[in-house]
Amino acid sequence: MPSADRHLQPRRRPRQVRAELTRERILTAAAHVFAEYGYAAGTTNRIAEQARISIGSLYQYFPNKDAILAELMVRHIDRGTWTQADRLDLSPGSLETTVRALVRDAIDNHRDDPQLLRIMIEEARLSQDLLDTIERHGRKRVAQVQDLLARHPDVHVGDLGIAAELIVFTVETNTHKLMAGPRTVPVETFENELVDMVTRYLRGGRQPRGGHDAWSGDPGPVR
Template sequence: MAPSDRRTAPRRRPRQVRAELTRERILTAAAHVFAEHGYAAGTTNRIAERARISIGSLYQYFPNKDAILAELAVQHIDRGQWTAAGDLDLAPGTLEATVRTFVEDAIGNHRDDPRLLRLMIEEAAVSQDVLAAIARHEKVRTAHVRDVLARHPDVDVGDLDVAAELVLFTVELNTHRFMAAARTVAVETFADELVAMVTRYLRGAG
């Protein structure tokens, strides 16, 4: 993600339902425009036309397309949710199935248009809102993963806190990059290899 400046701050935080709906129309339109035309050609005029609003109305909410893409990145980060720890089968012999649930959840959270995902990686500015979303995401999911690892009888690692961070980072980063790339490998093959790698690590030397 690119460095941030004041350009990424939204102009208006809606307080009324109608205003919030307009803001969401802008973001939805922008996602389509960026995916179809790329970032350079994804102008605010095109976004406003796709959202069926005037360019002046768009600028009431966002000062430019940098701020729009930054907000799309925040939504992407906040939208991802993993299966609740209580819903996982933690009986002996199910560690691979538990890891697969993590991997499949991550893949599901990254099934956005690959071109839009690439734009988020390459073009989205690291605004304060993006940094705050990342912090929320990491705190909640690291605690979630640690809870699962602490209760699973097949896990054998030296430090649960470090292990939770490693699992989260490994699954999320690799999935994000894989899903954003022009793929020559099937998603199922990627998932199988990632599950196998993480499972081997969590089982330890034993």
């Protein structure tokens, strides 16, 4: 795992409501400034101005804009919801339905402000808080996906743990790329193709496509 940059640690942890509100104002202002001006031109002076505080007050909370961006990334991860997947506990449905819920949650968590998402992906440096948040949420998400797979009768993979890790990584990485980049593929098309790919993998290659078994390479009967 990459090491954390010690220069990114926030300088002040709010202990009172007023301080927490000031910290939130800084983060909200930074999100607006980065999205409007870009990261290079999104200076701490502009952030302080947008937040309507002095630059000295800003530096009481964050040492630099890299630390602010790392904290925005932490907030982005913490605010992610798994609404669709949570509903599967009540009604699992088909394997495709299960996979679609996982994919749709990832898409819904990245719909807001693609410009800021792109900046976070391209520019965010790793603070210790960000590393801890990524690890914590990754473990939790993989465990949730593994539990869903273990309870579904149509899943045929060799190792559920590895399968869950592969699915989480594949879905999250490709969703980041789609939602943060220039939109060349409709979201609905992306969703359908990713659902189809993951569903076929989970079925253990038991669904022939194009007249041959994708796993064995058997072209099928000659006609």
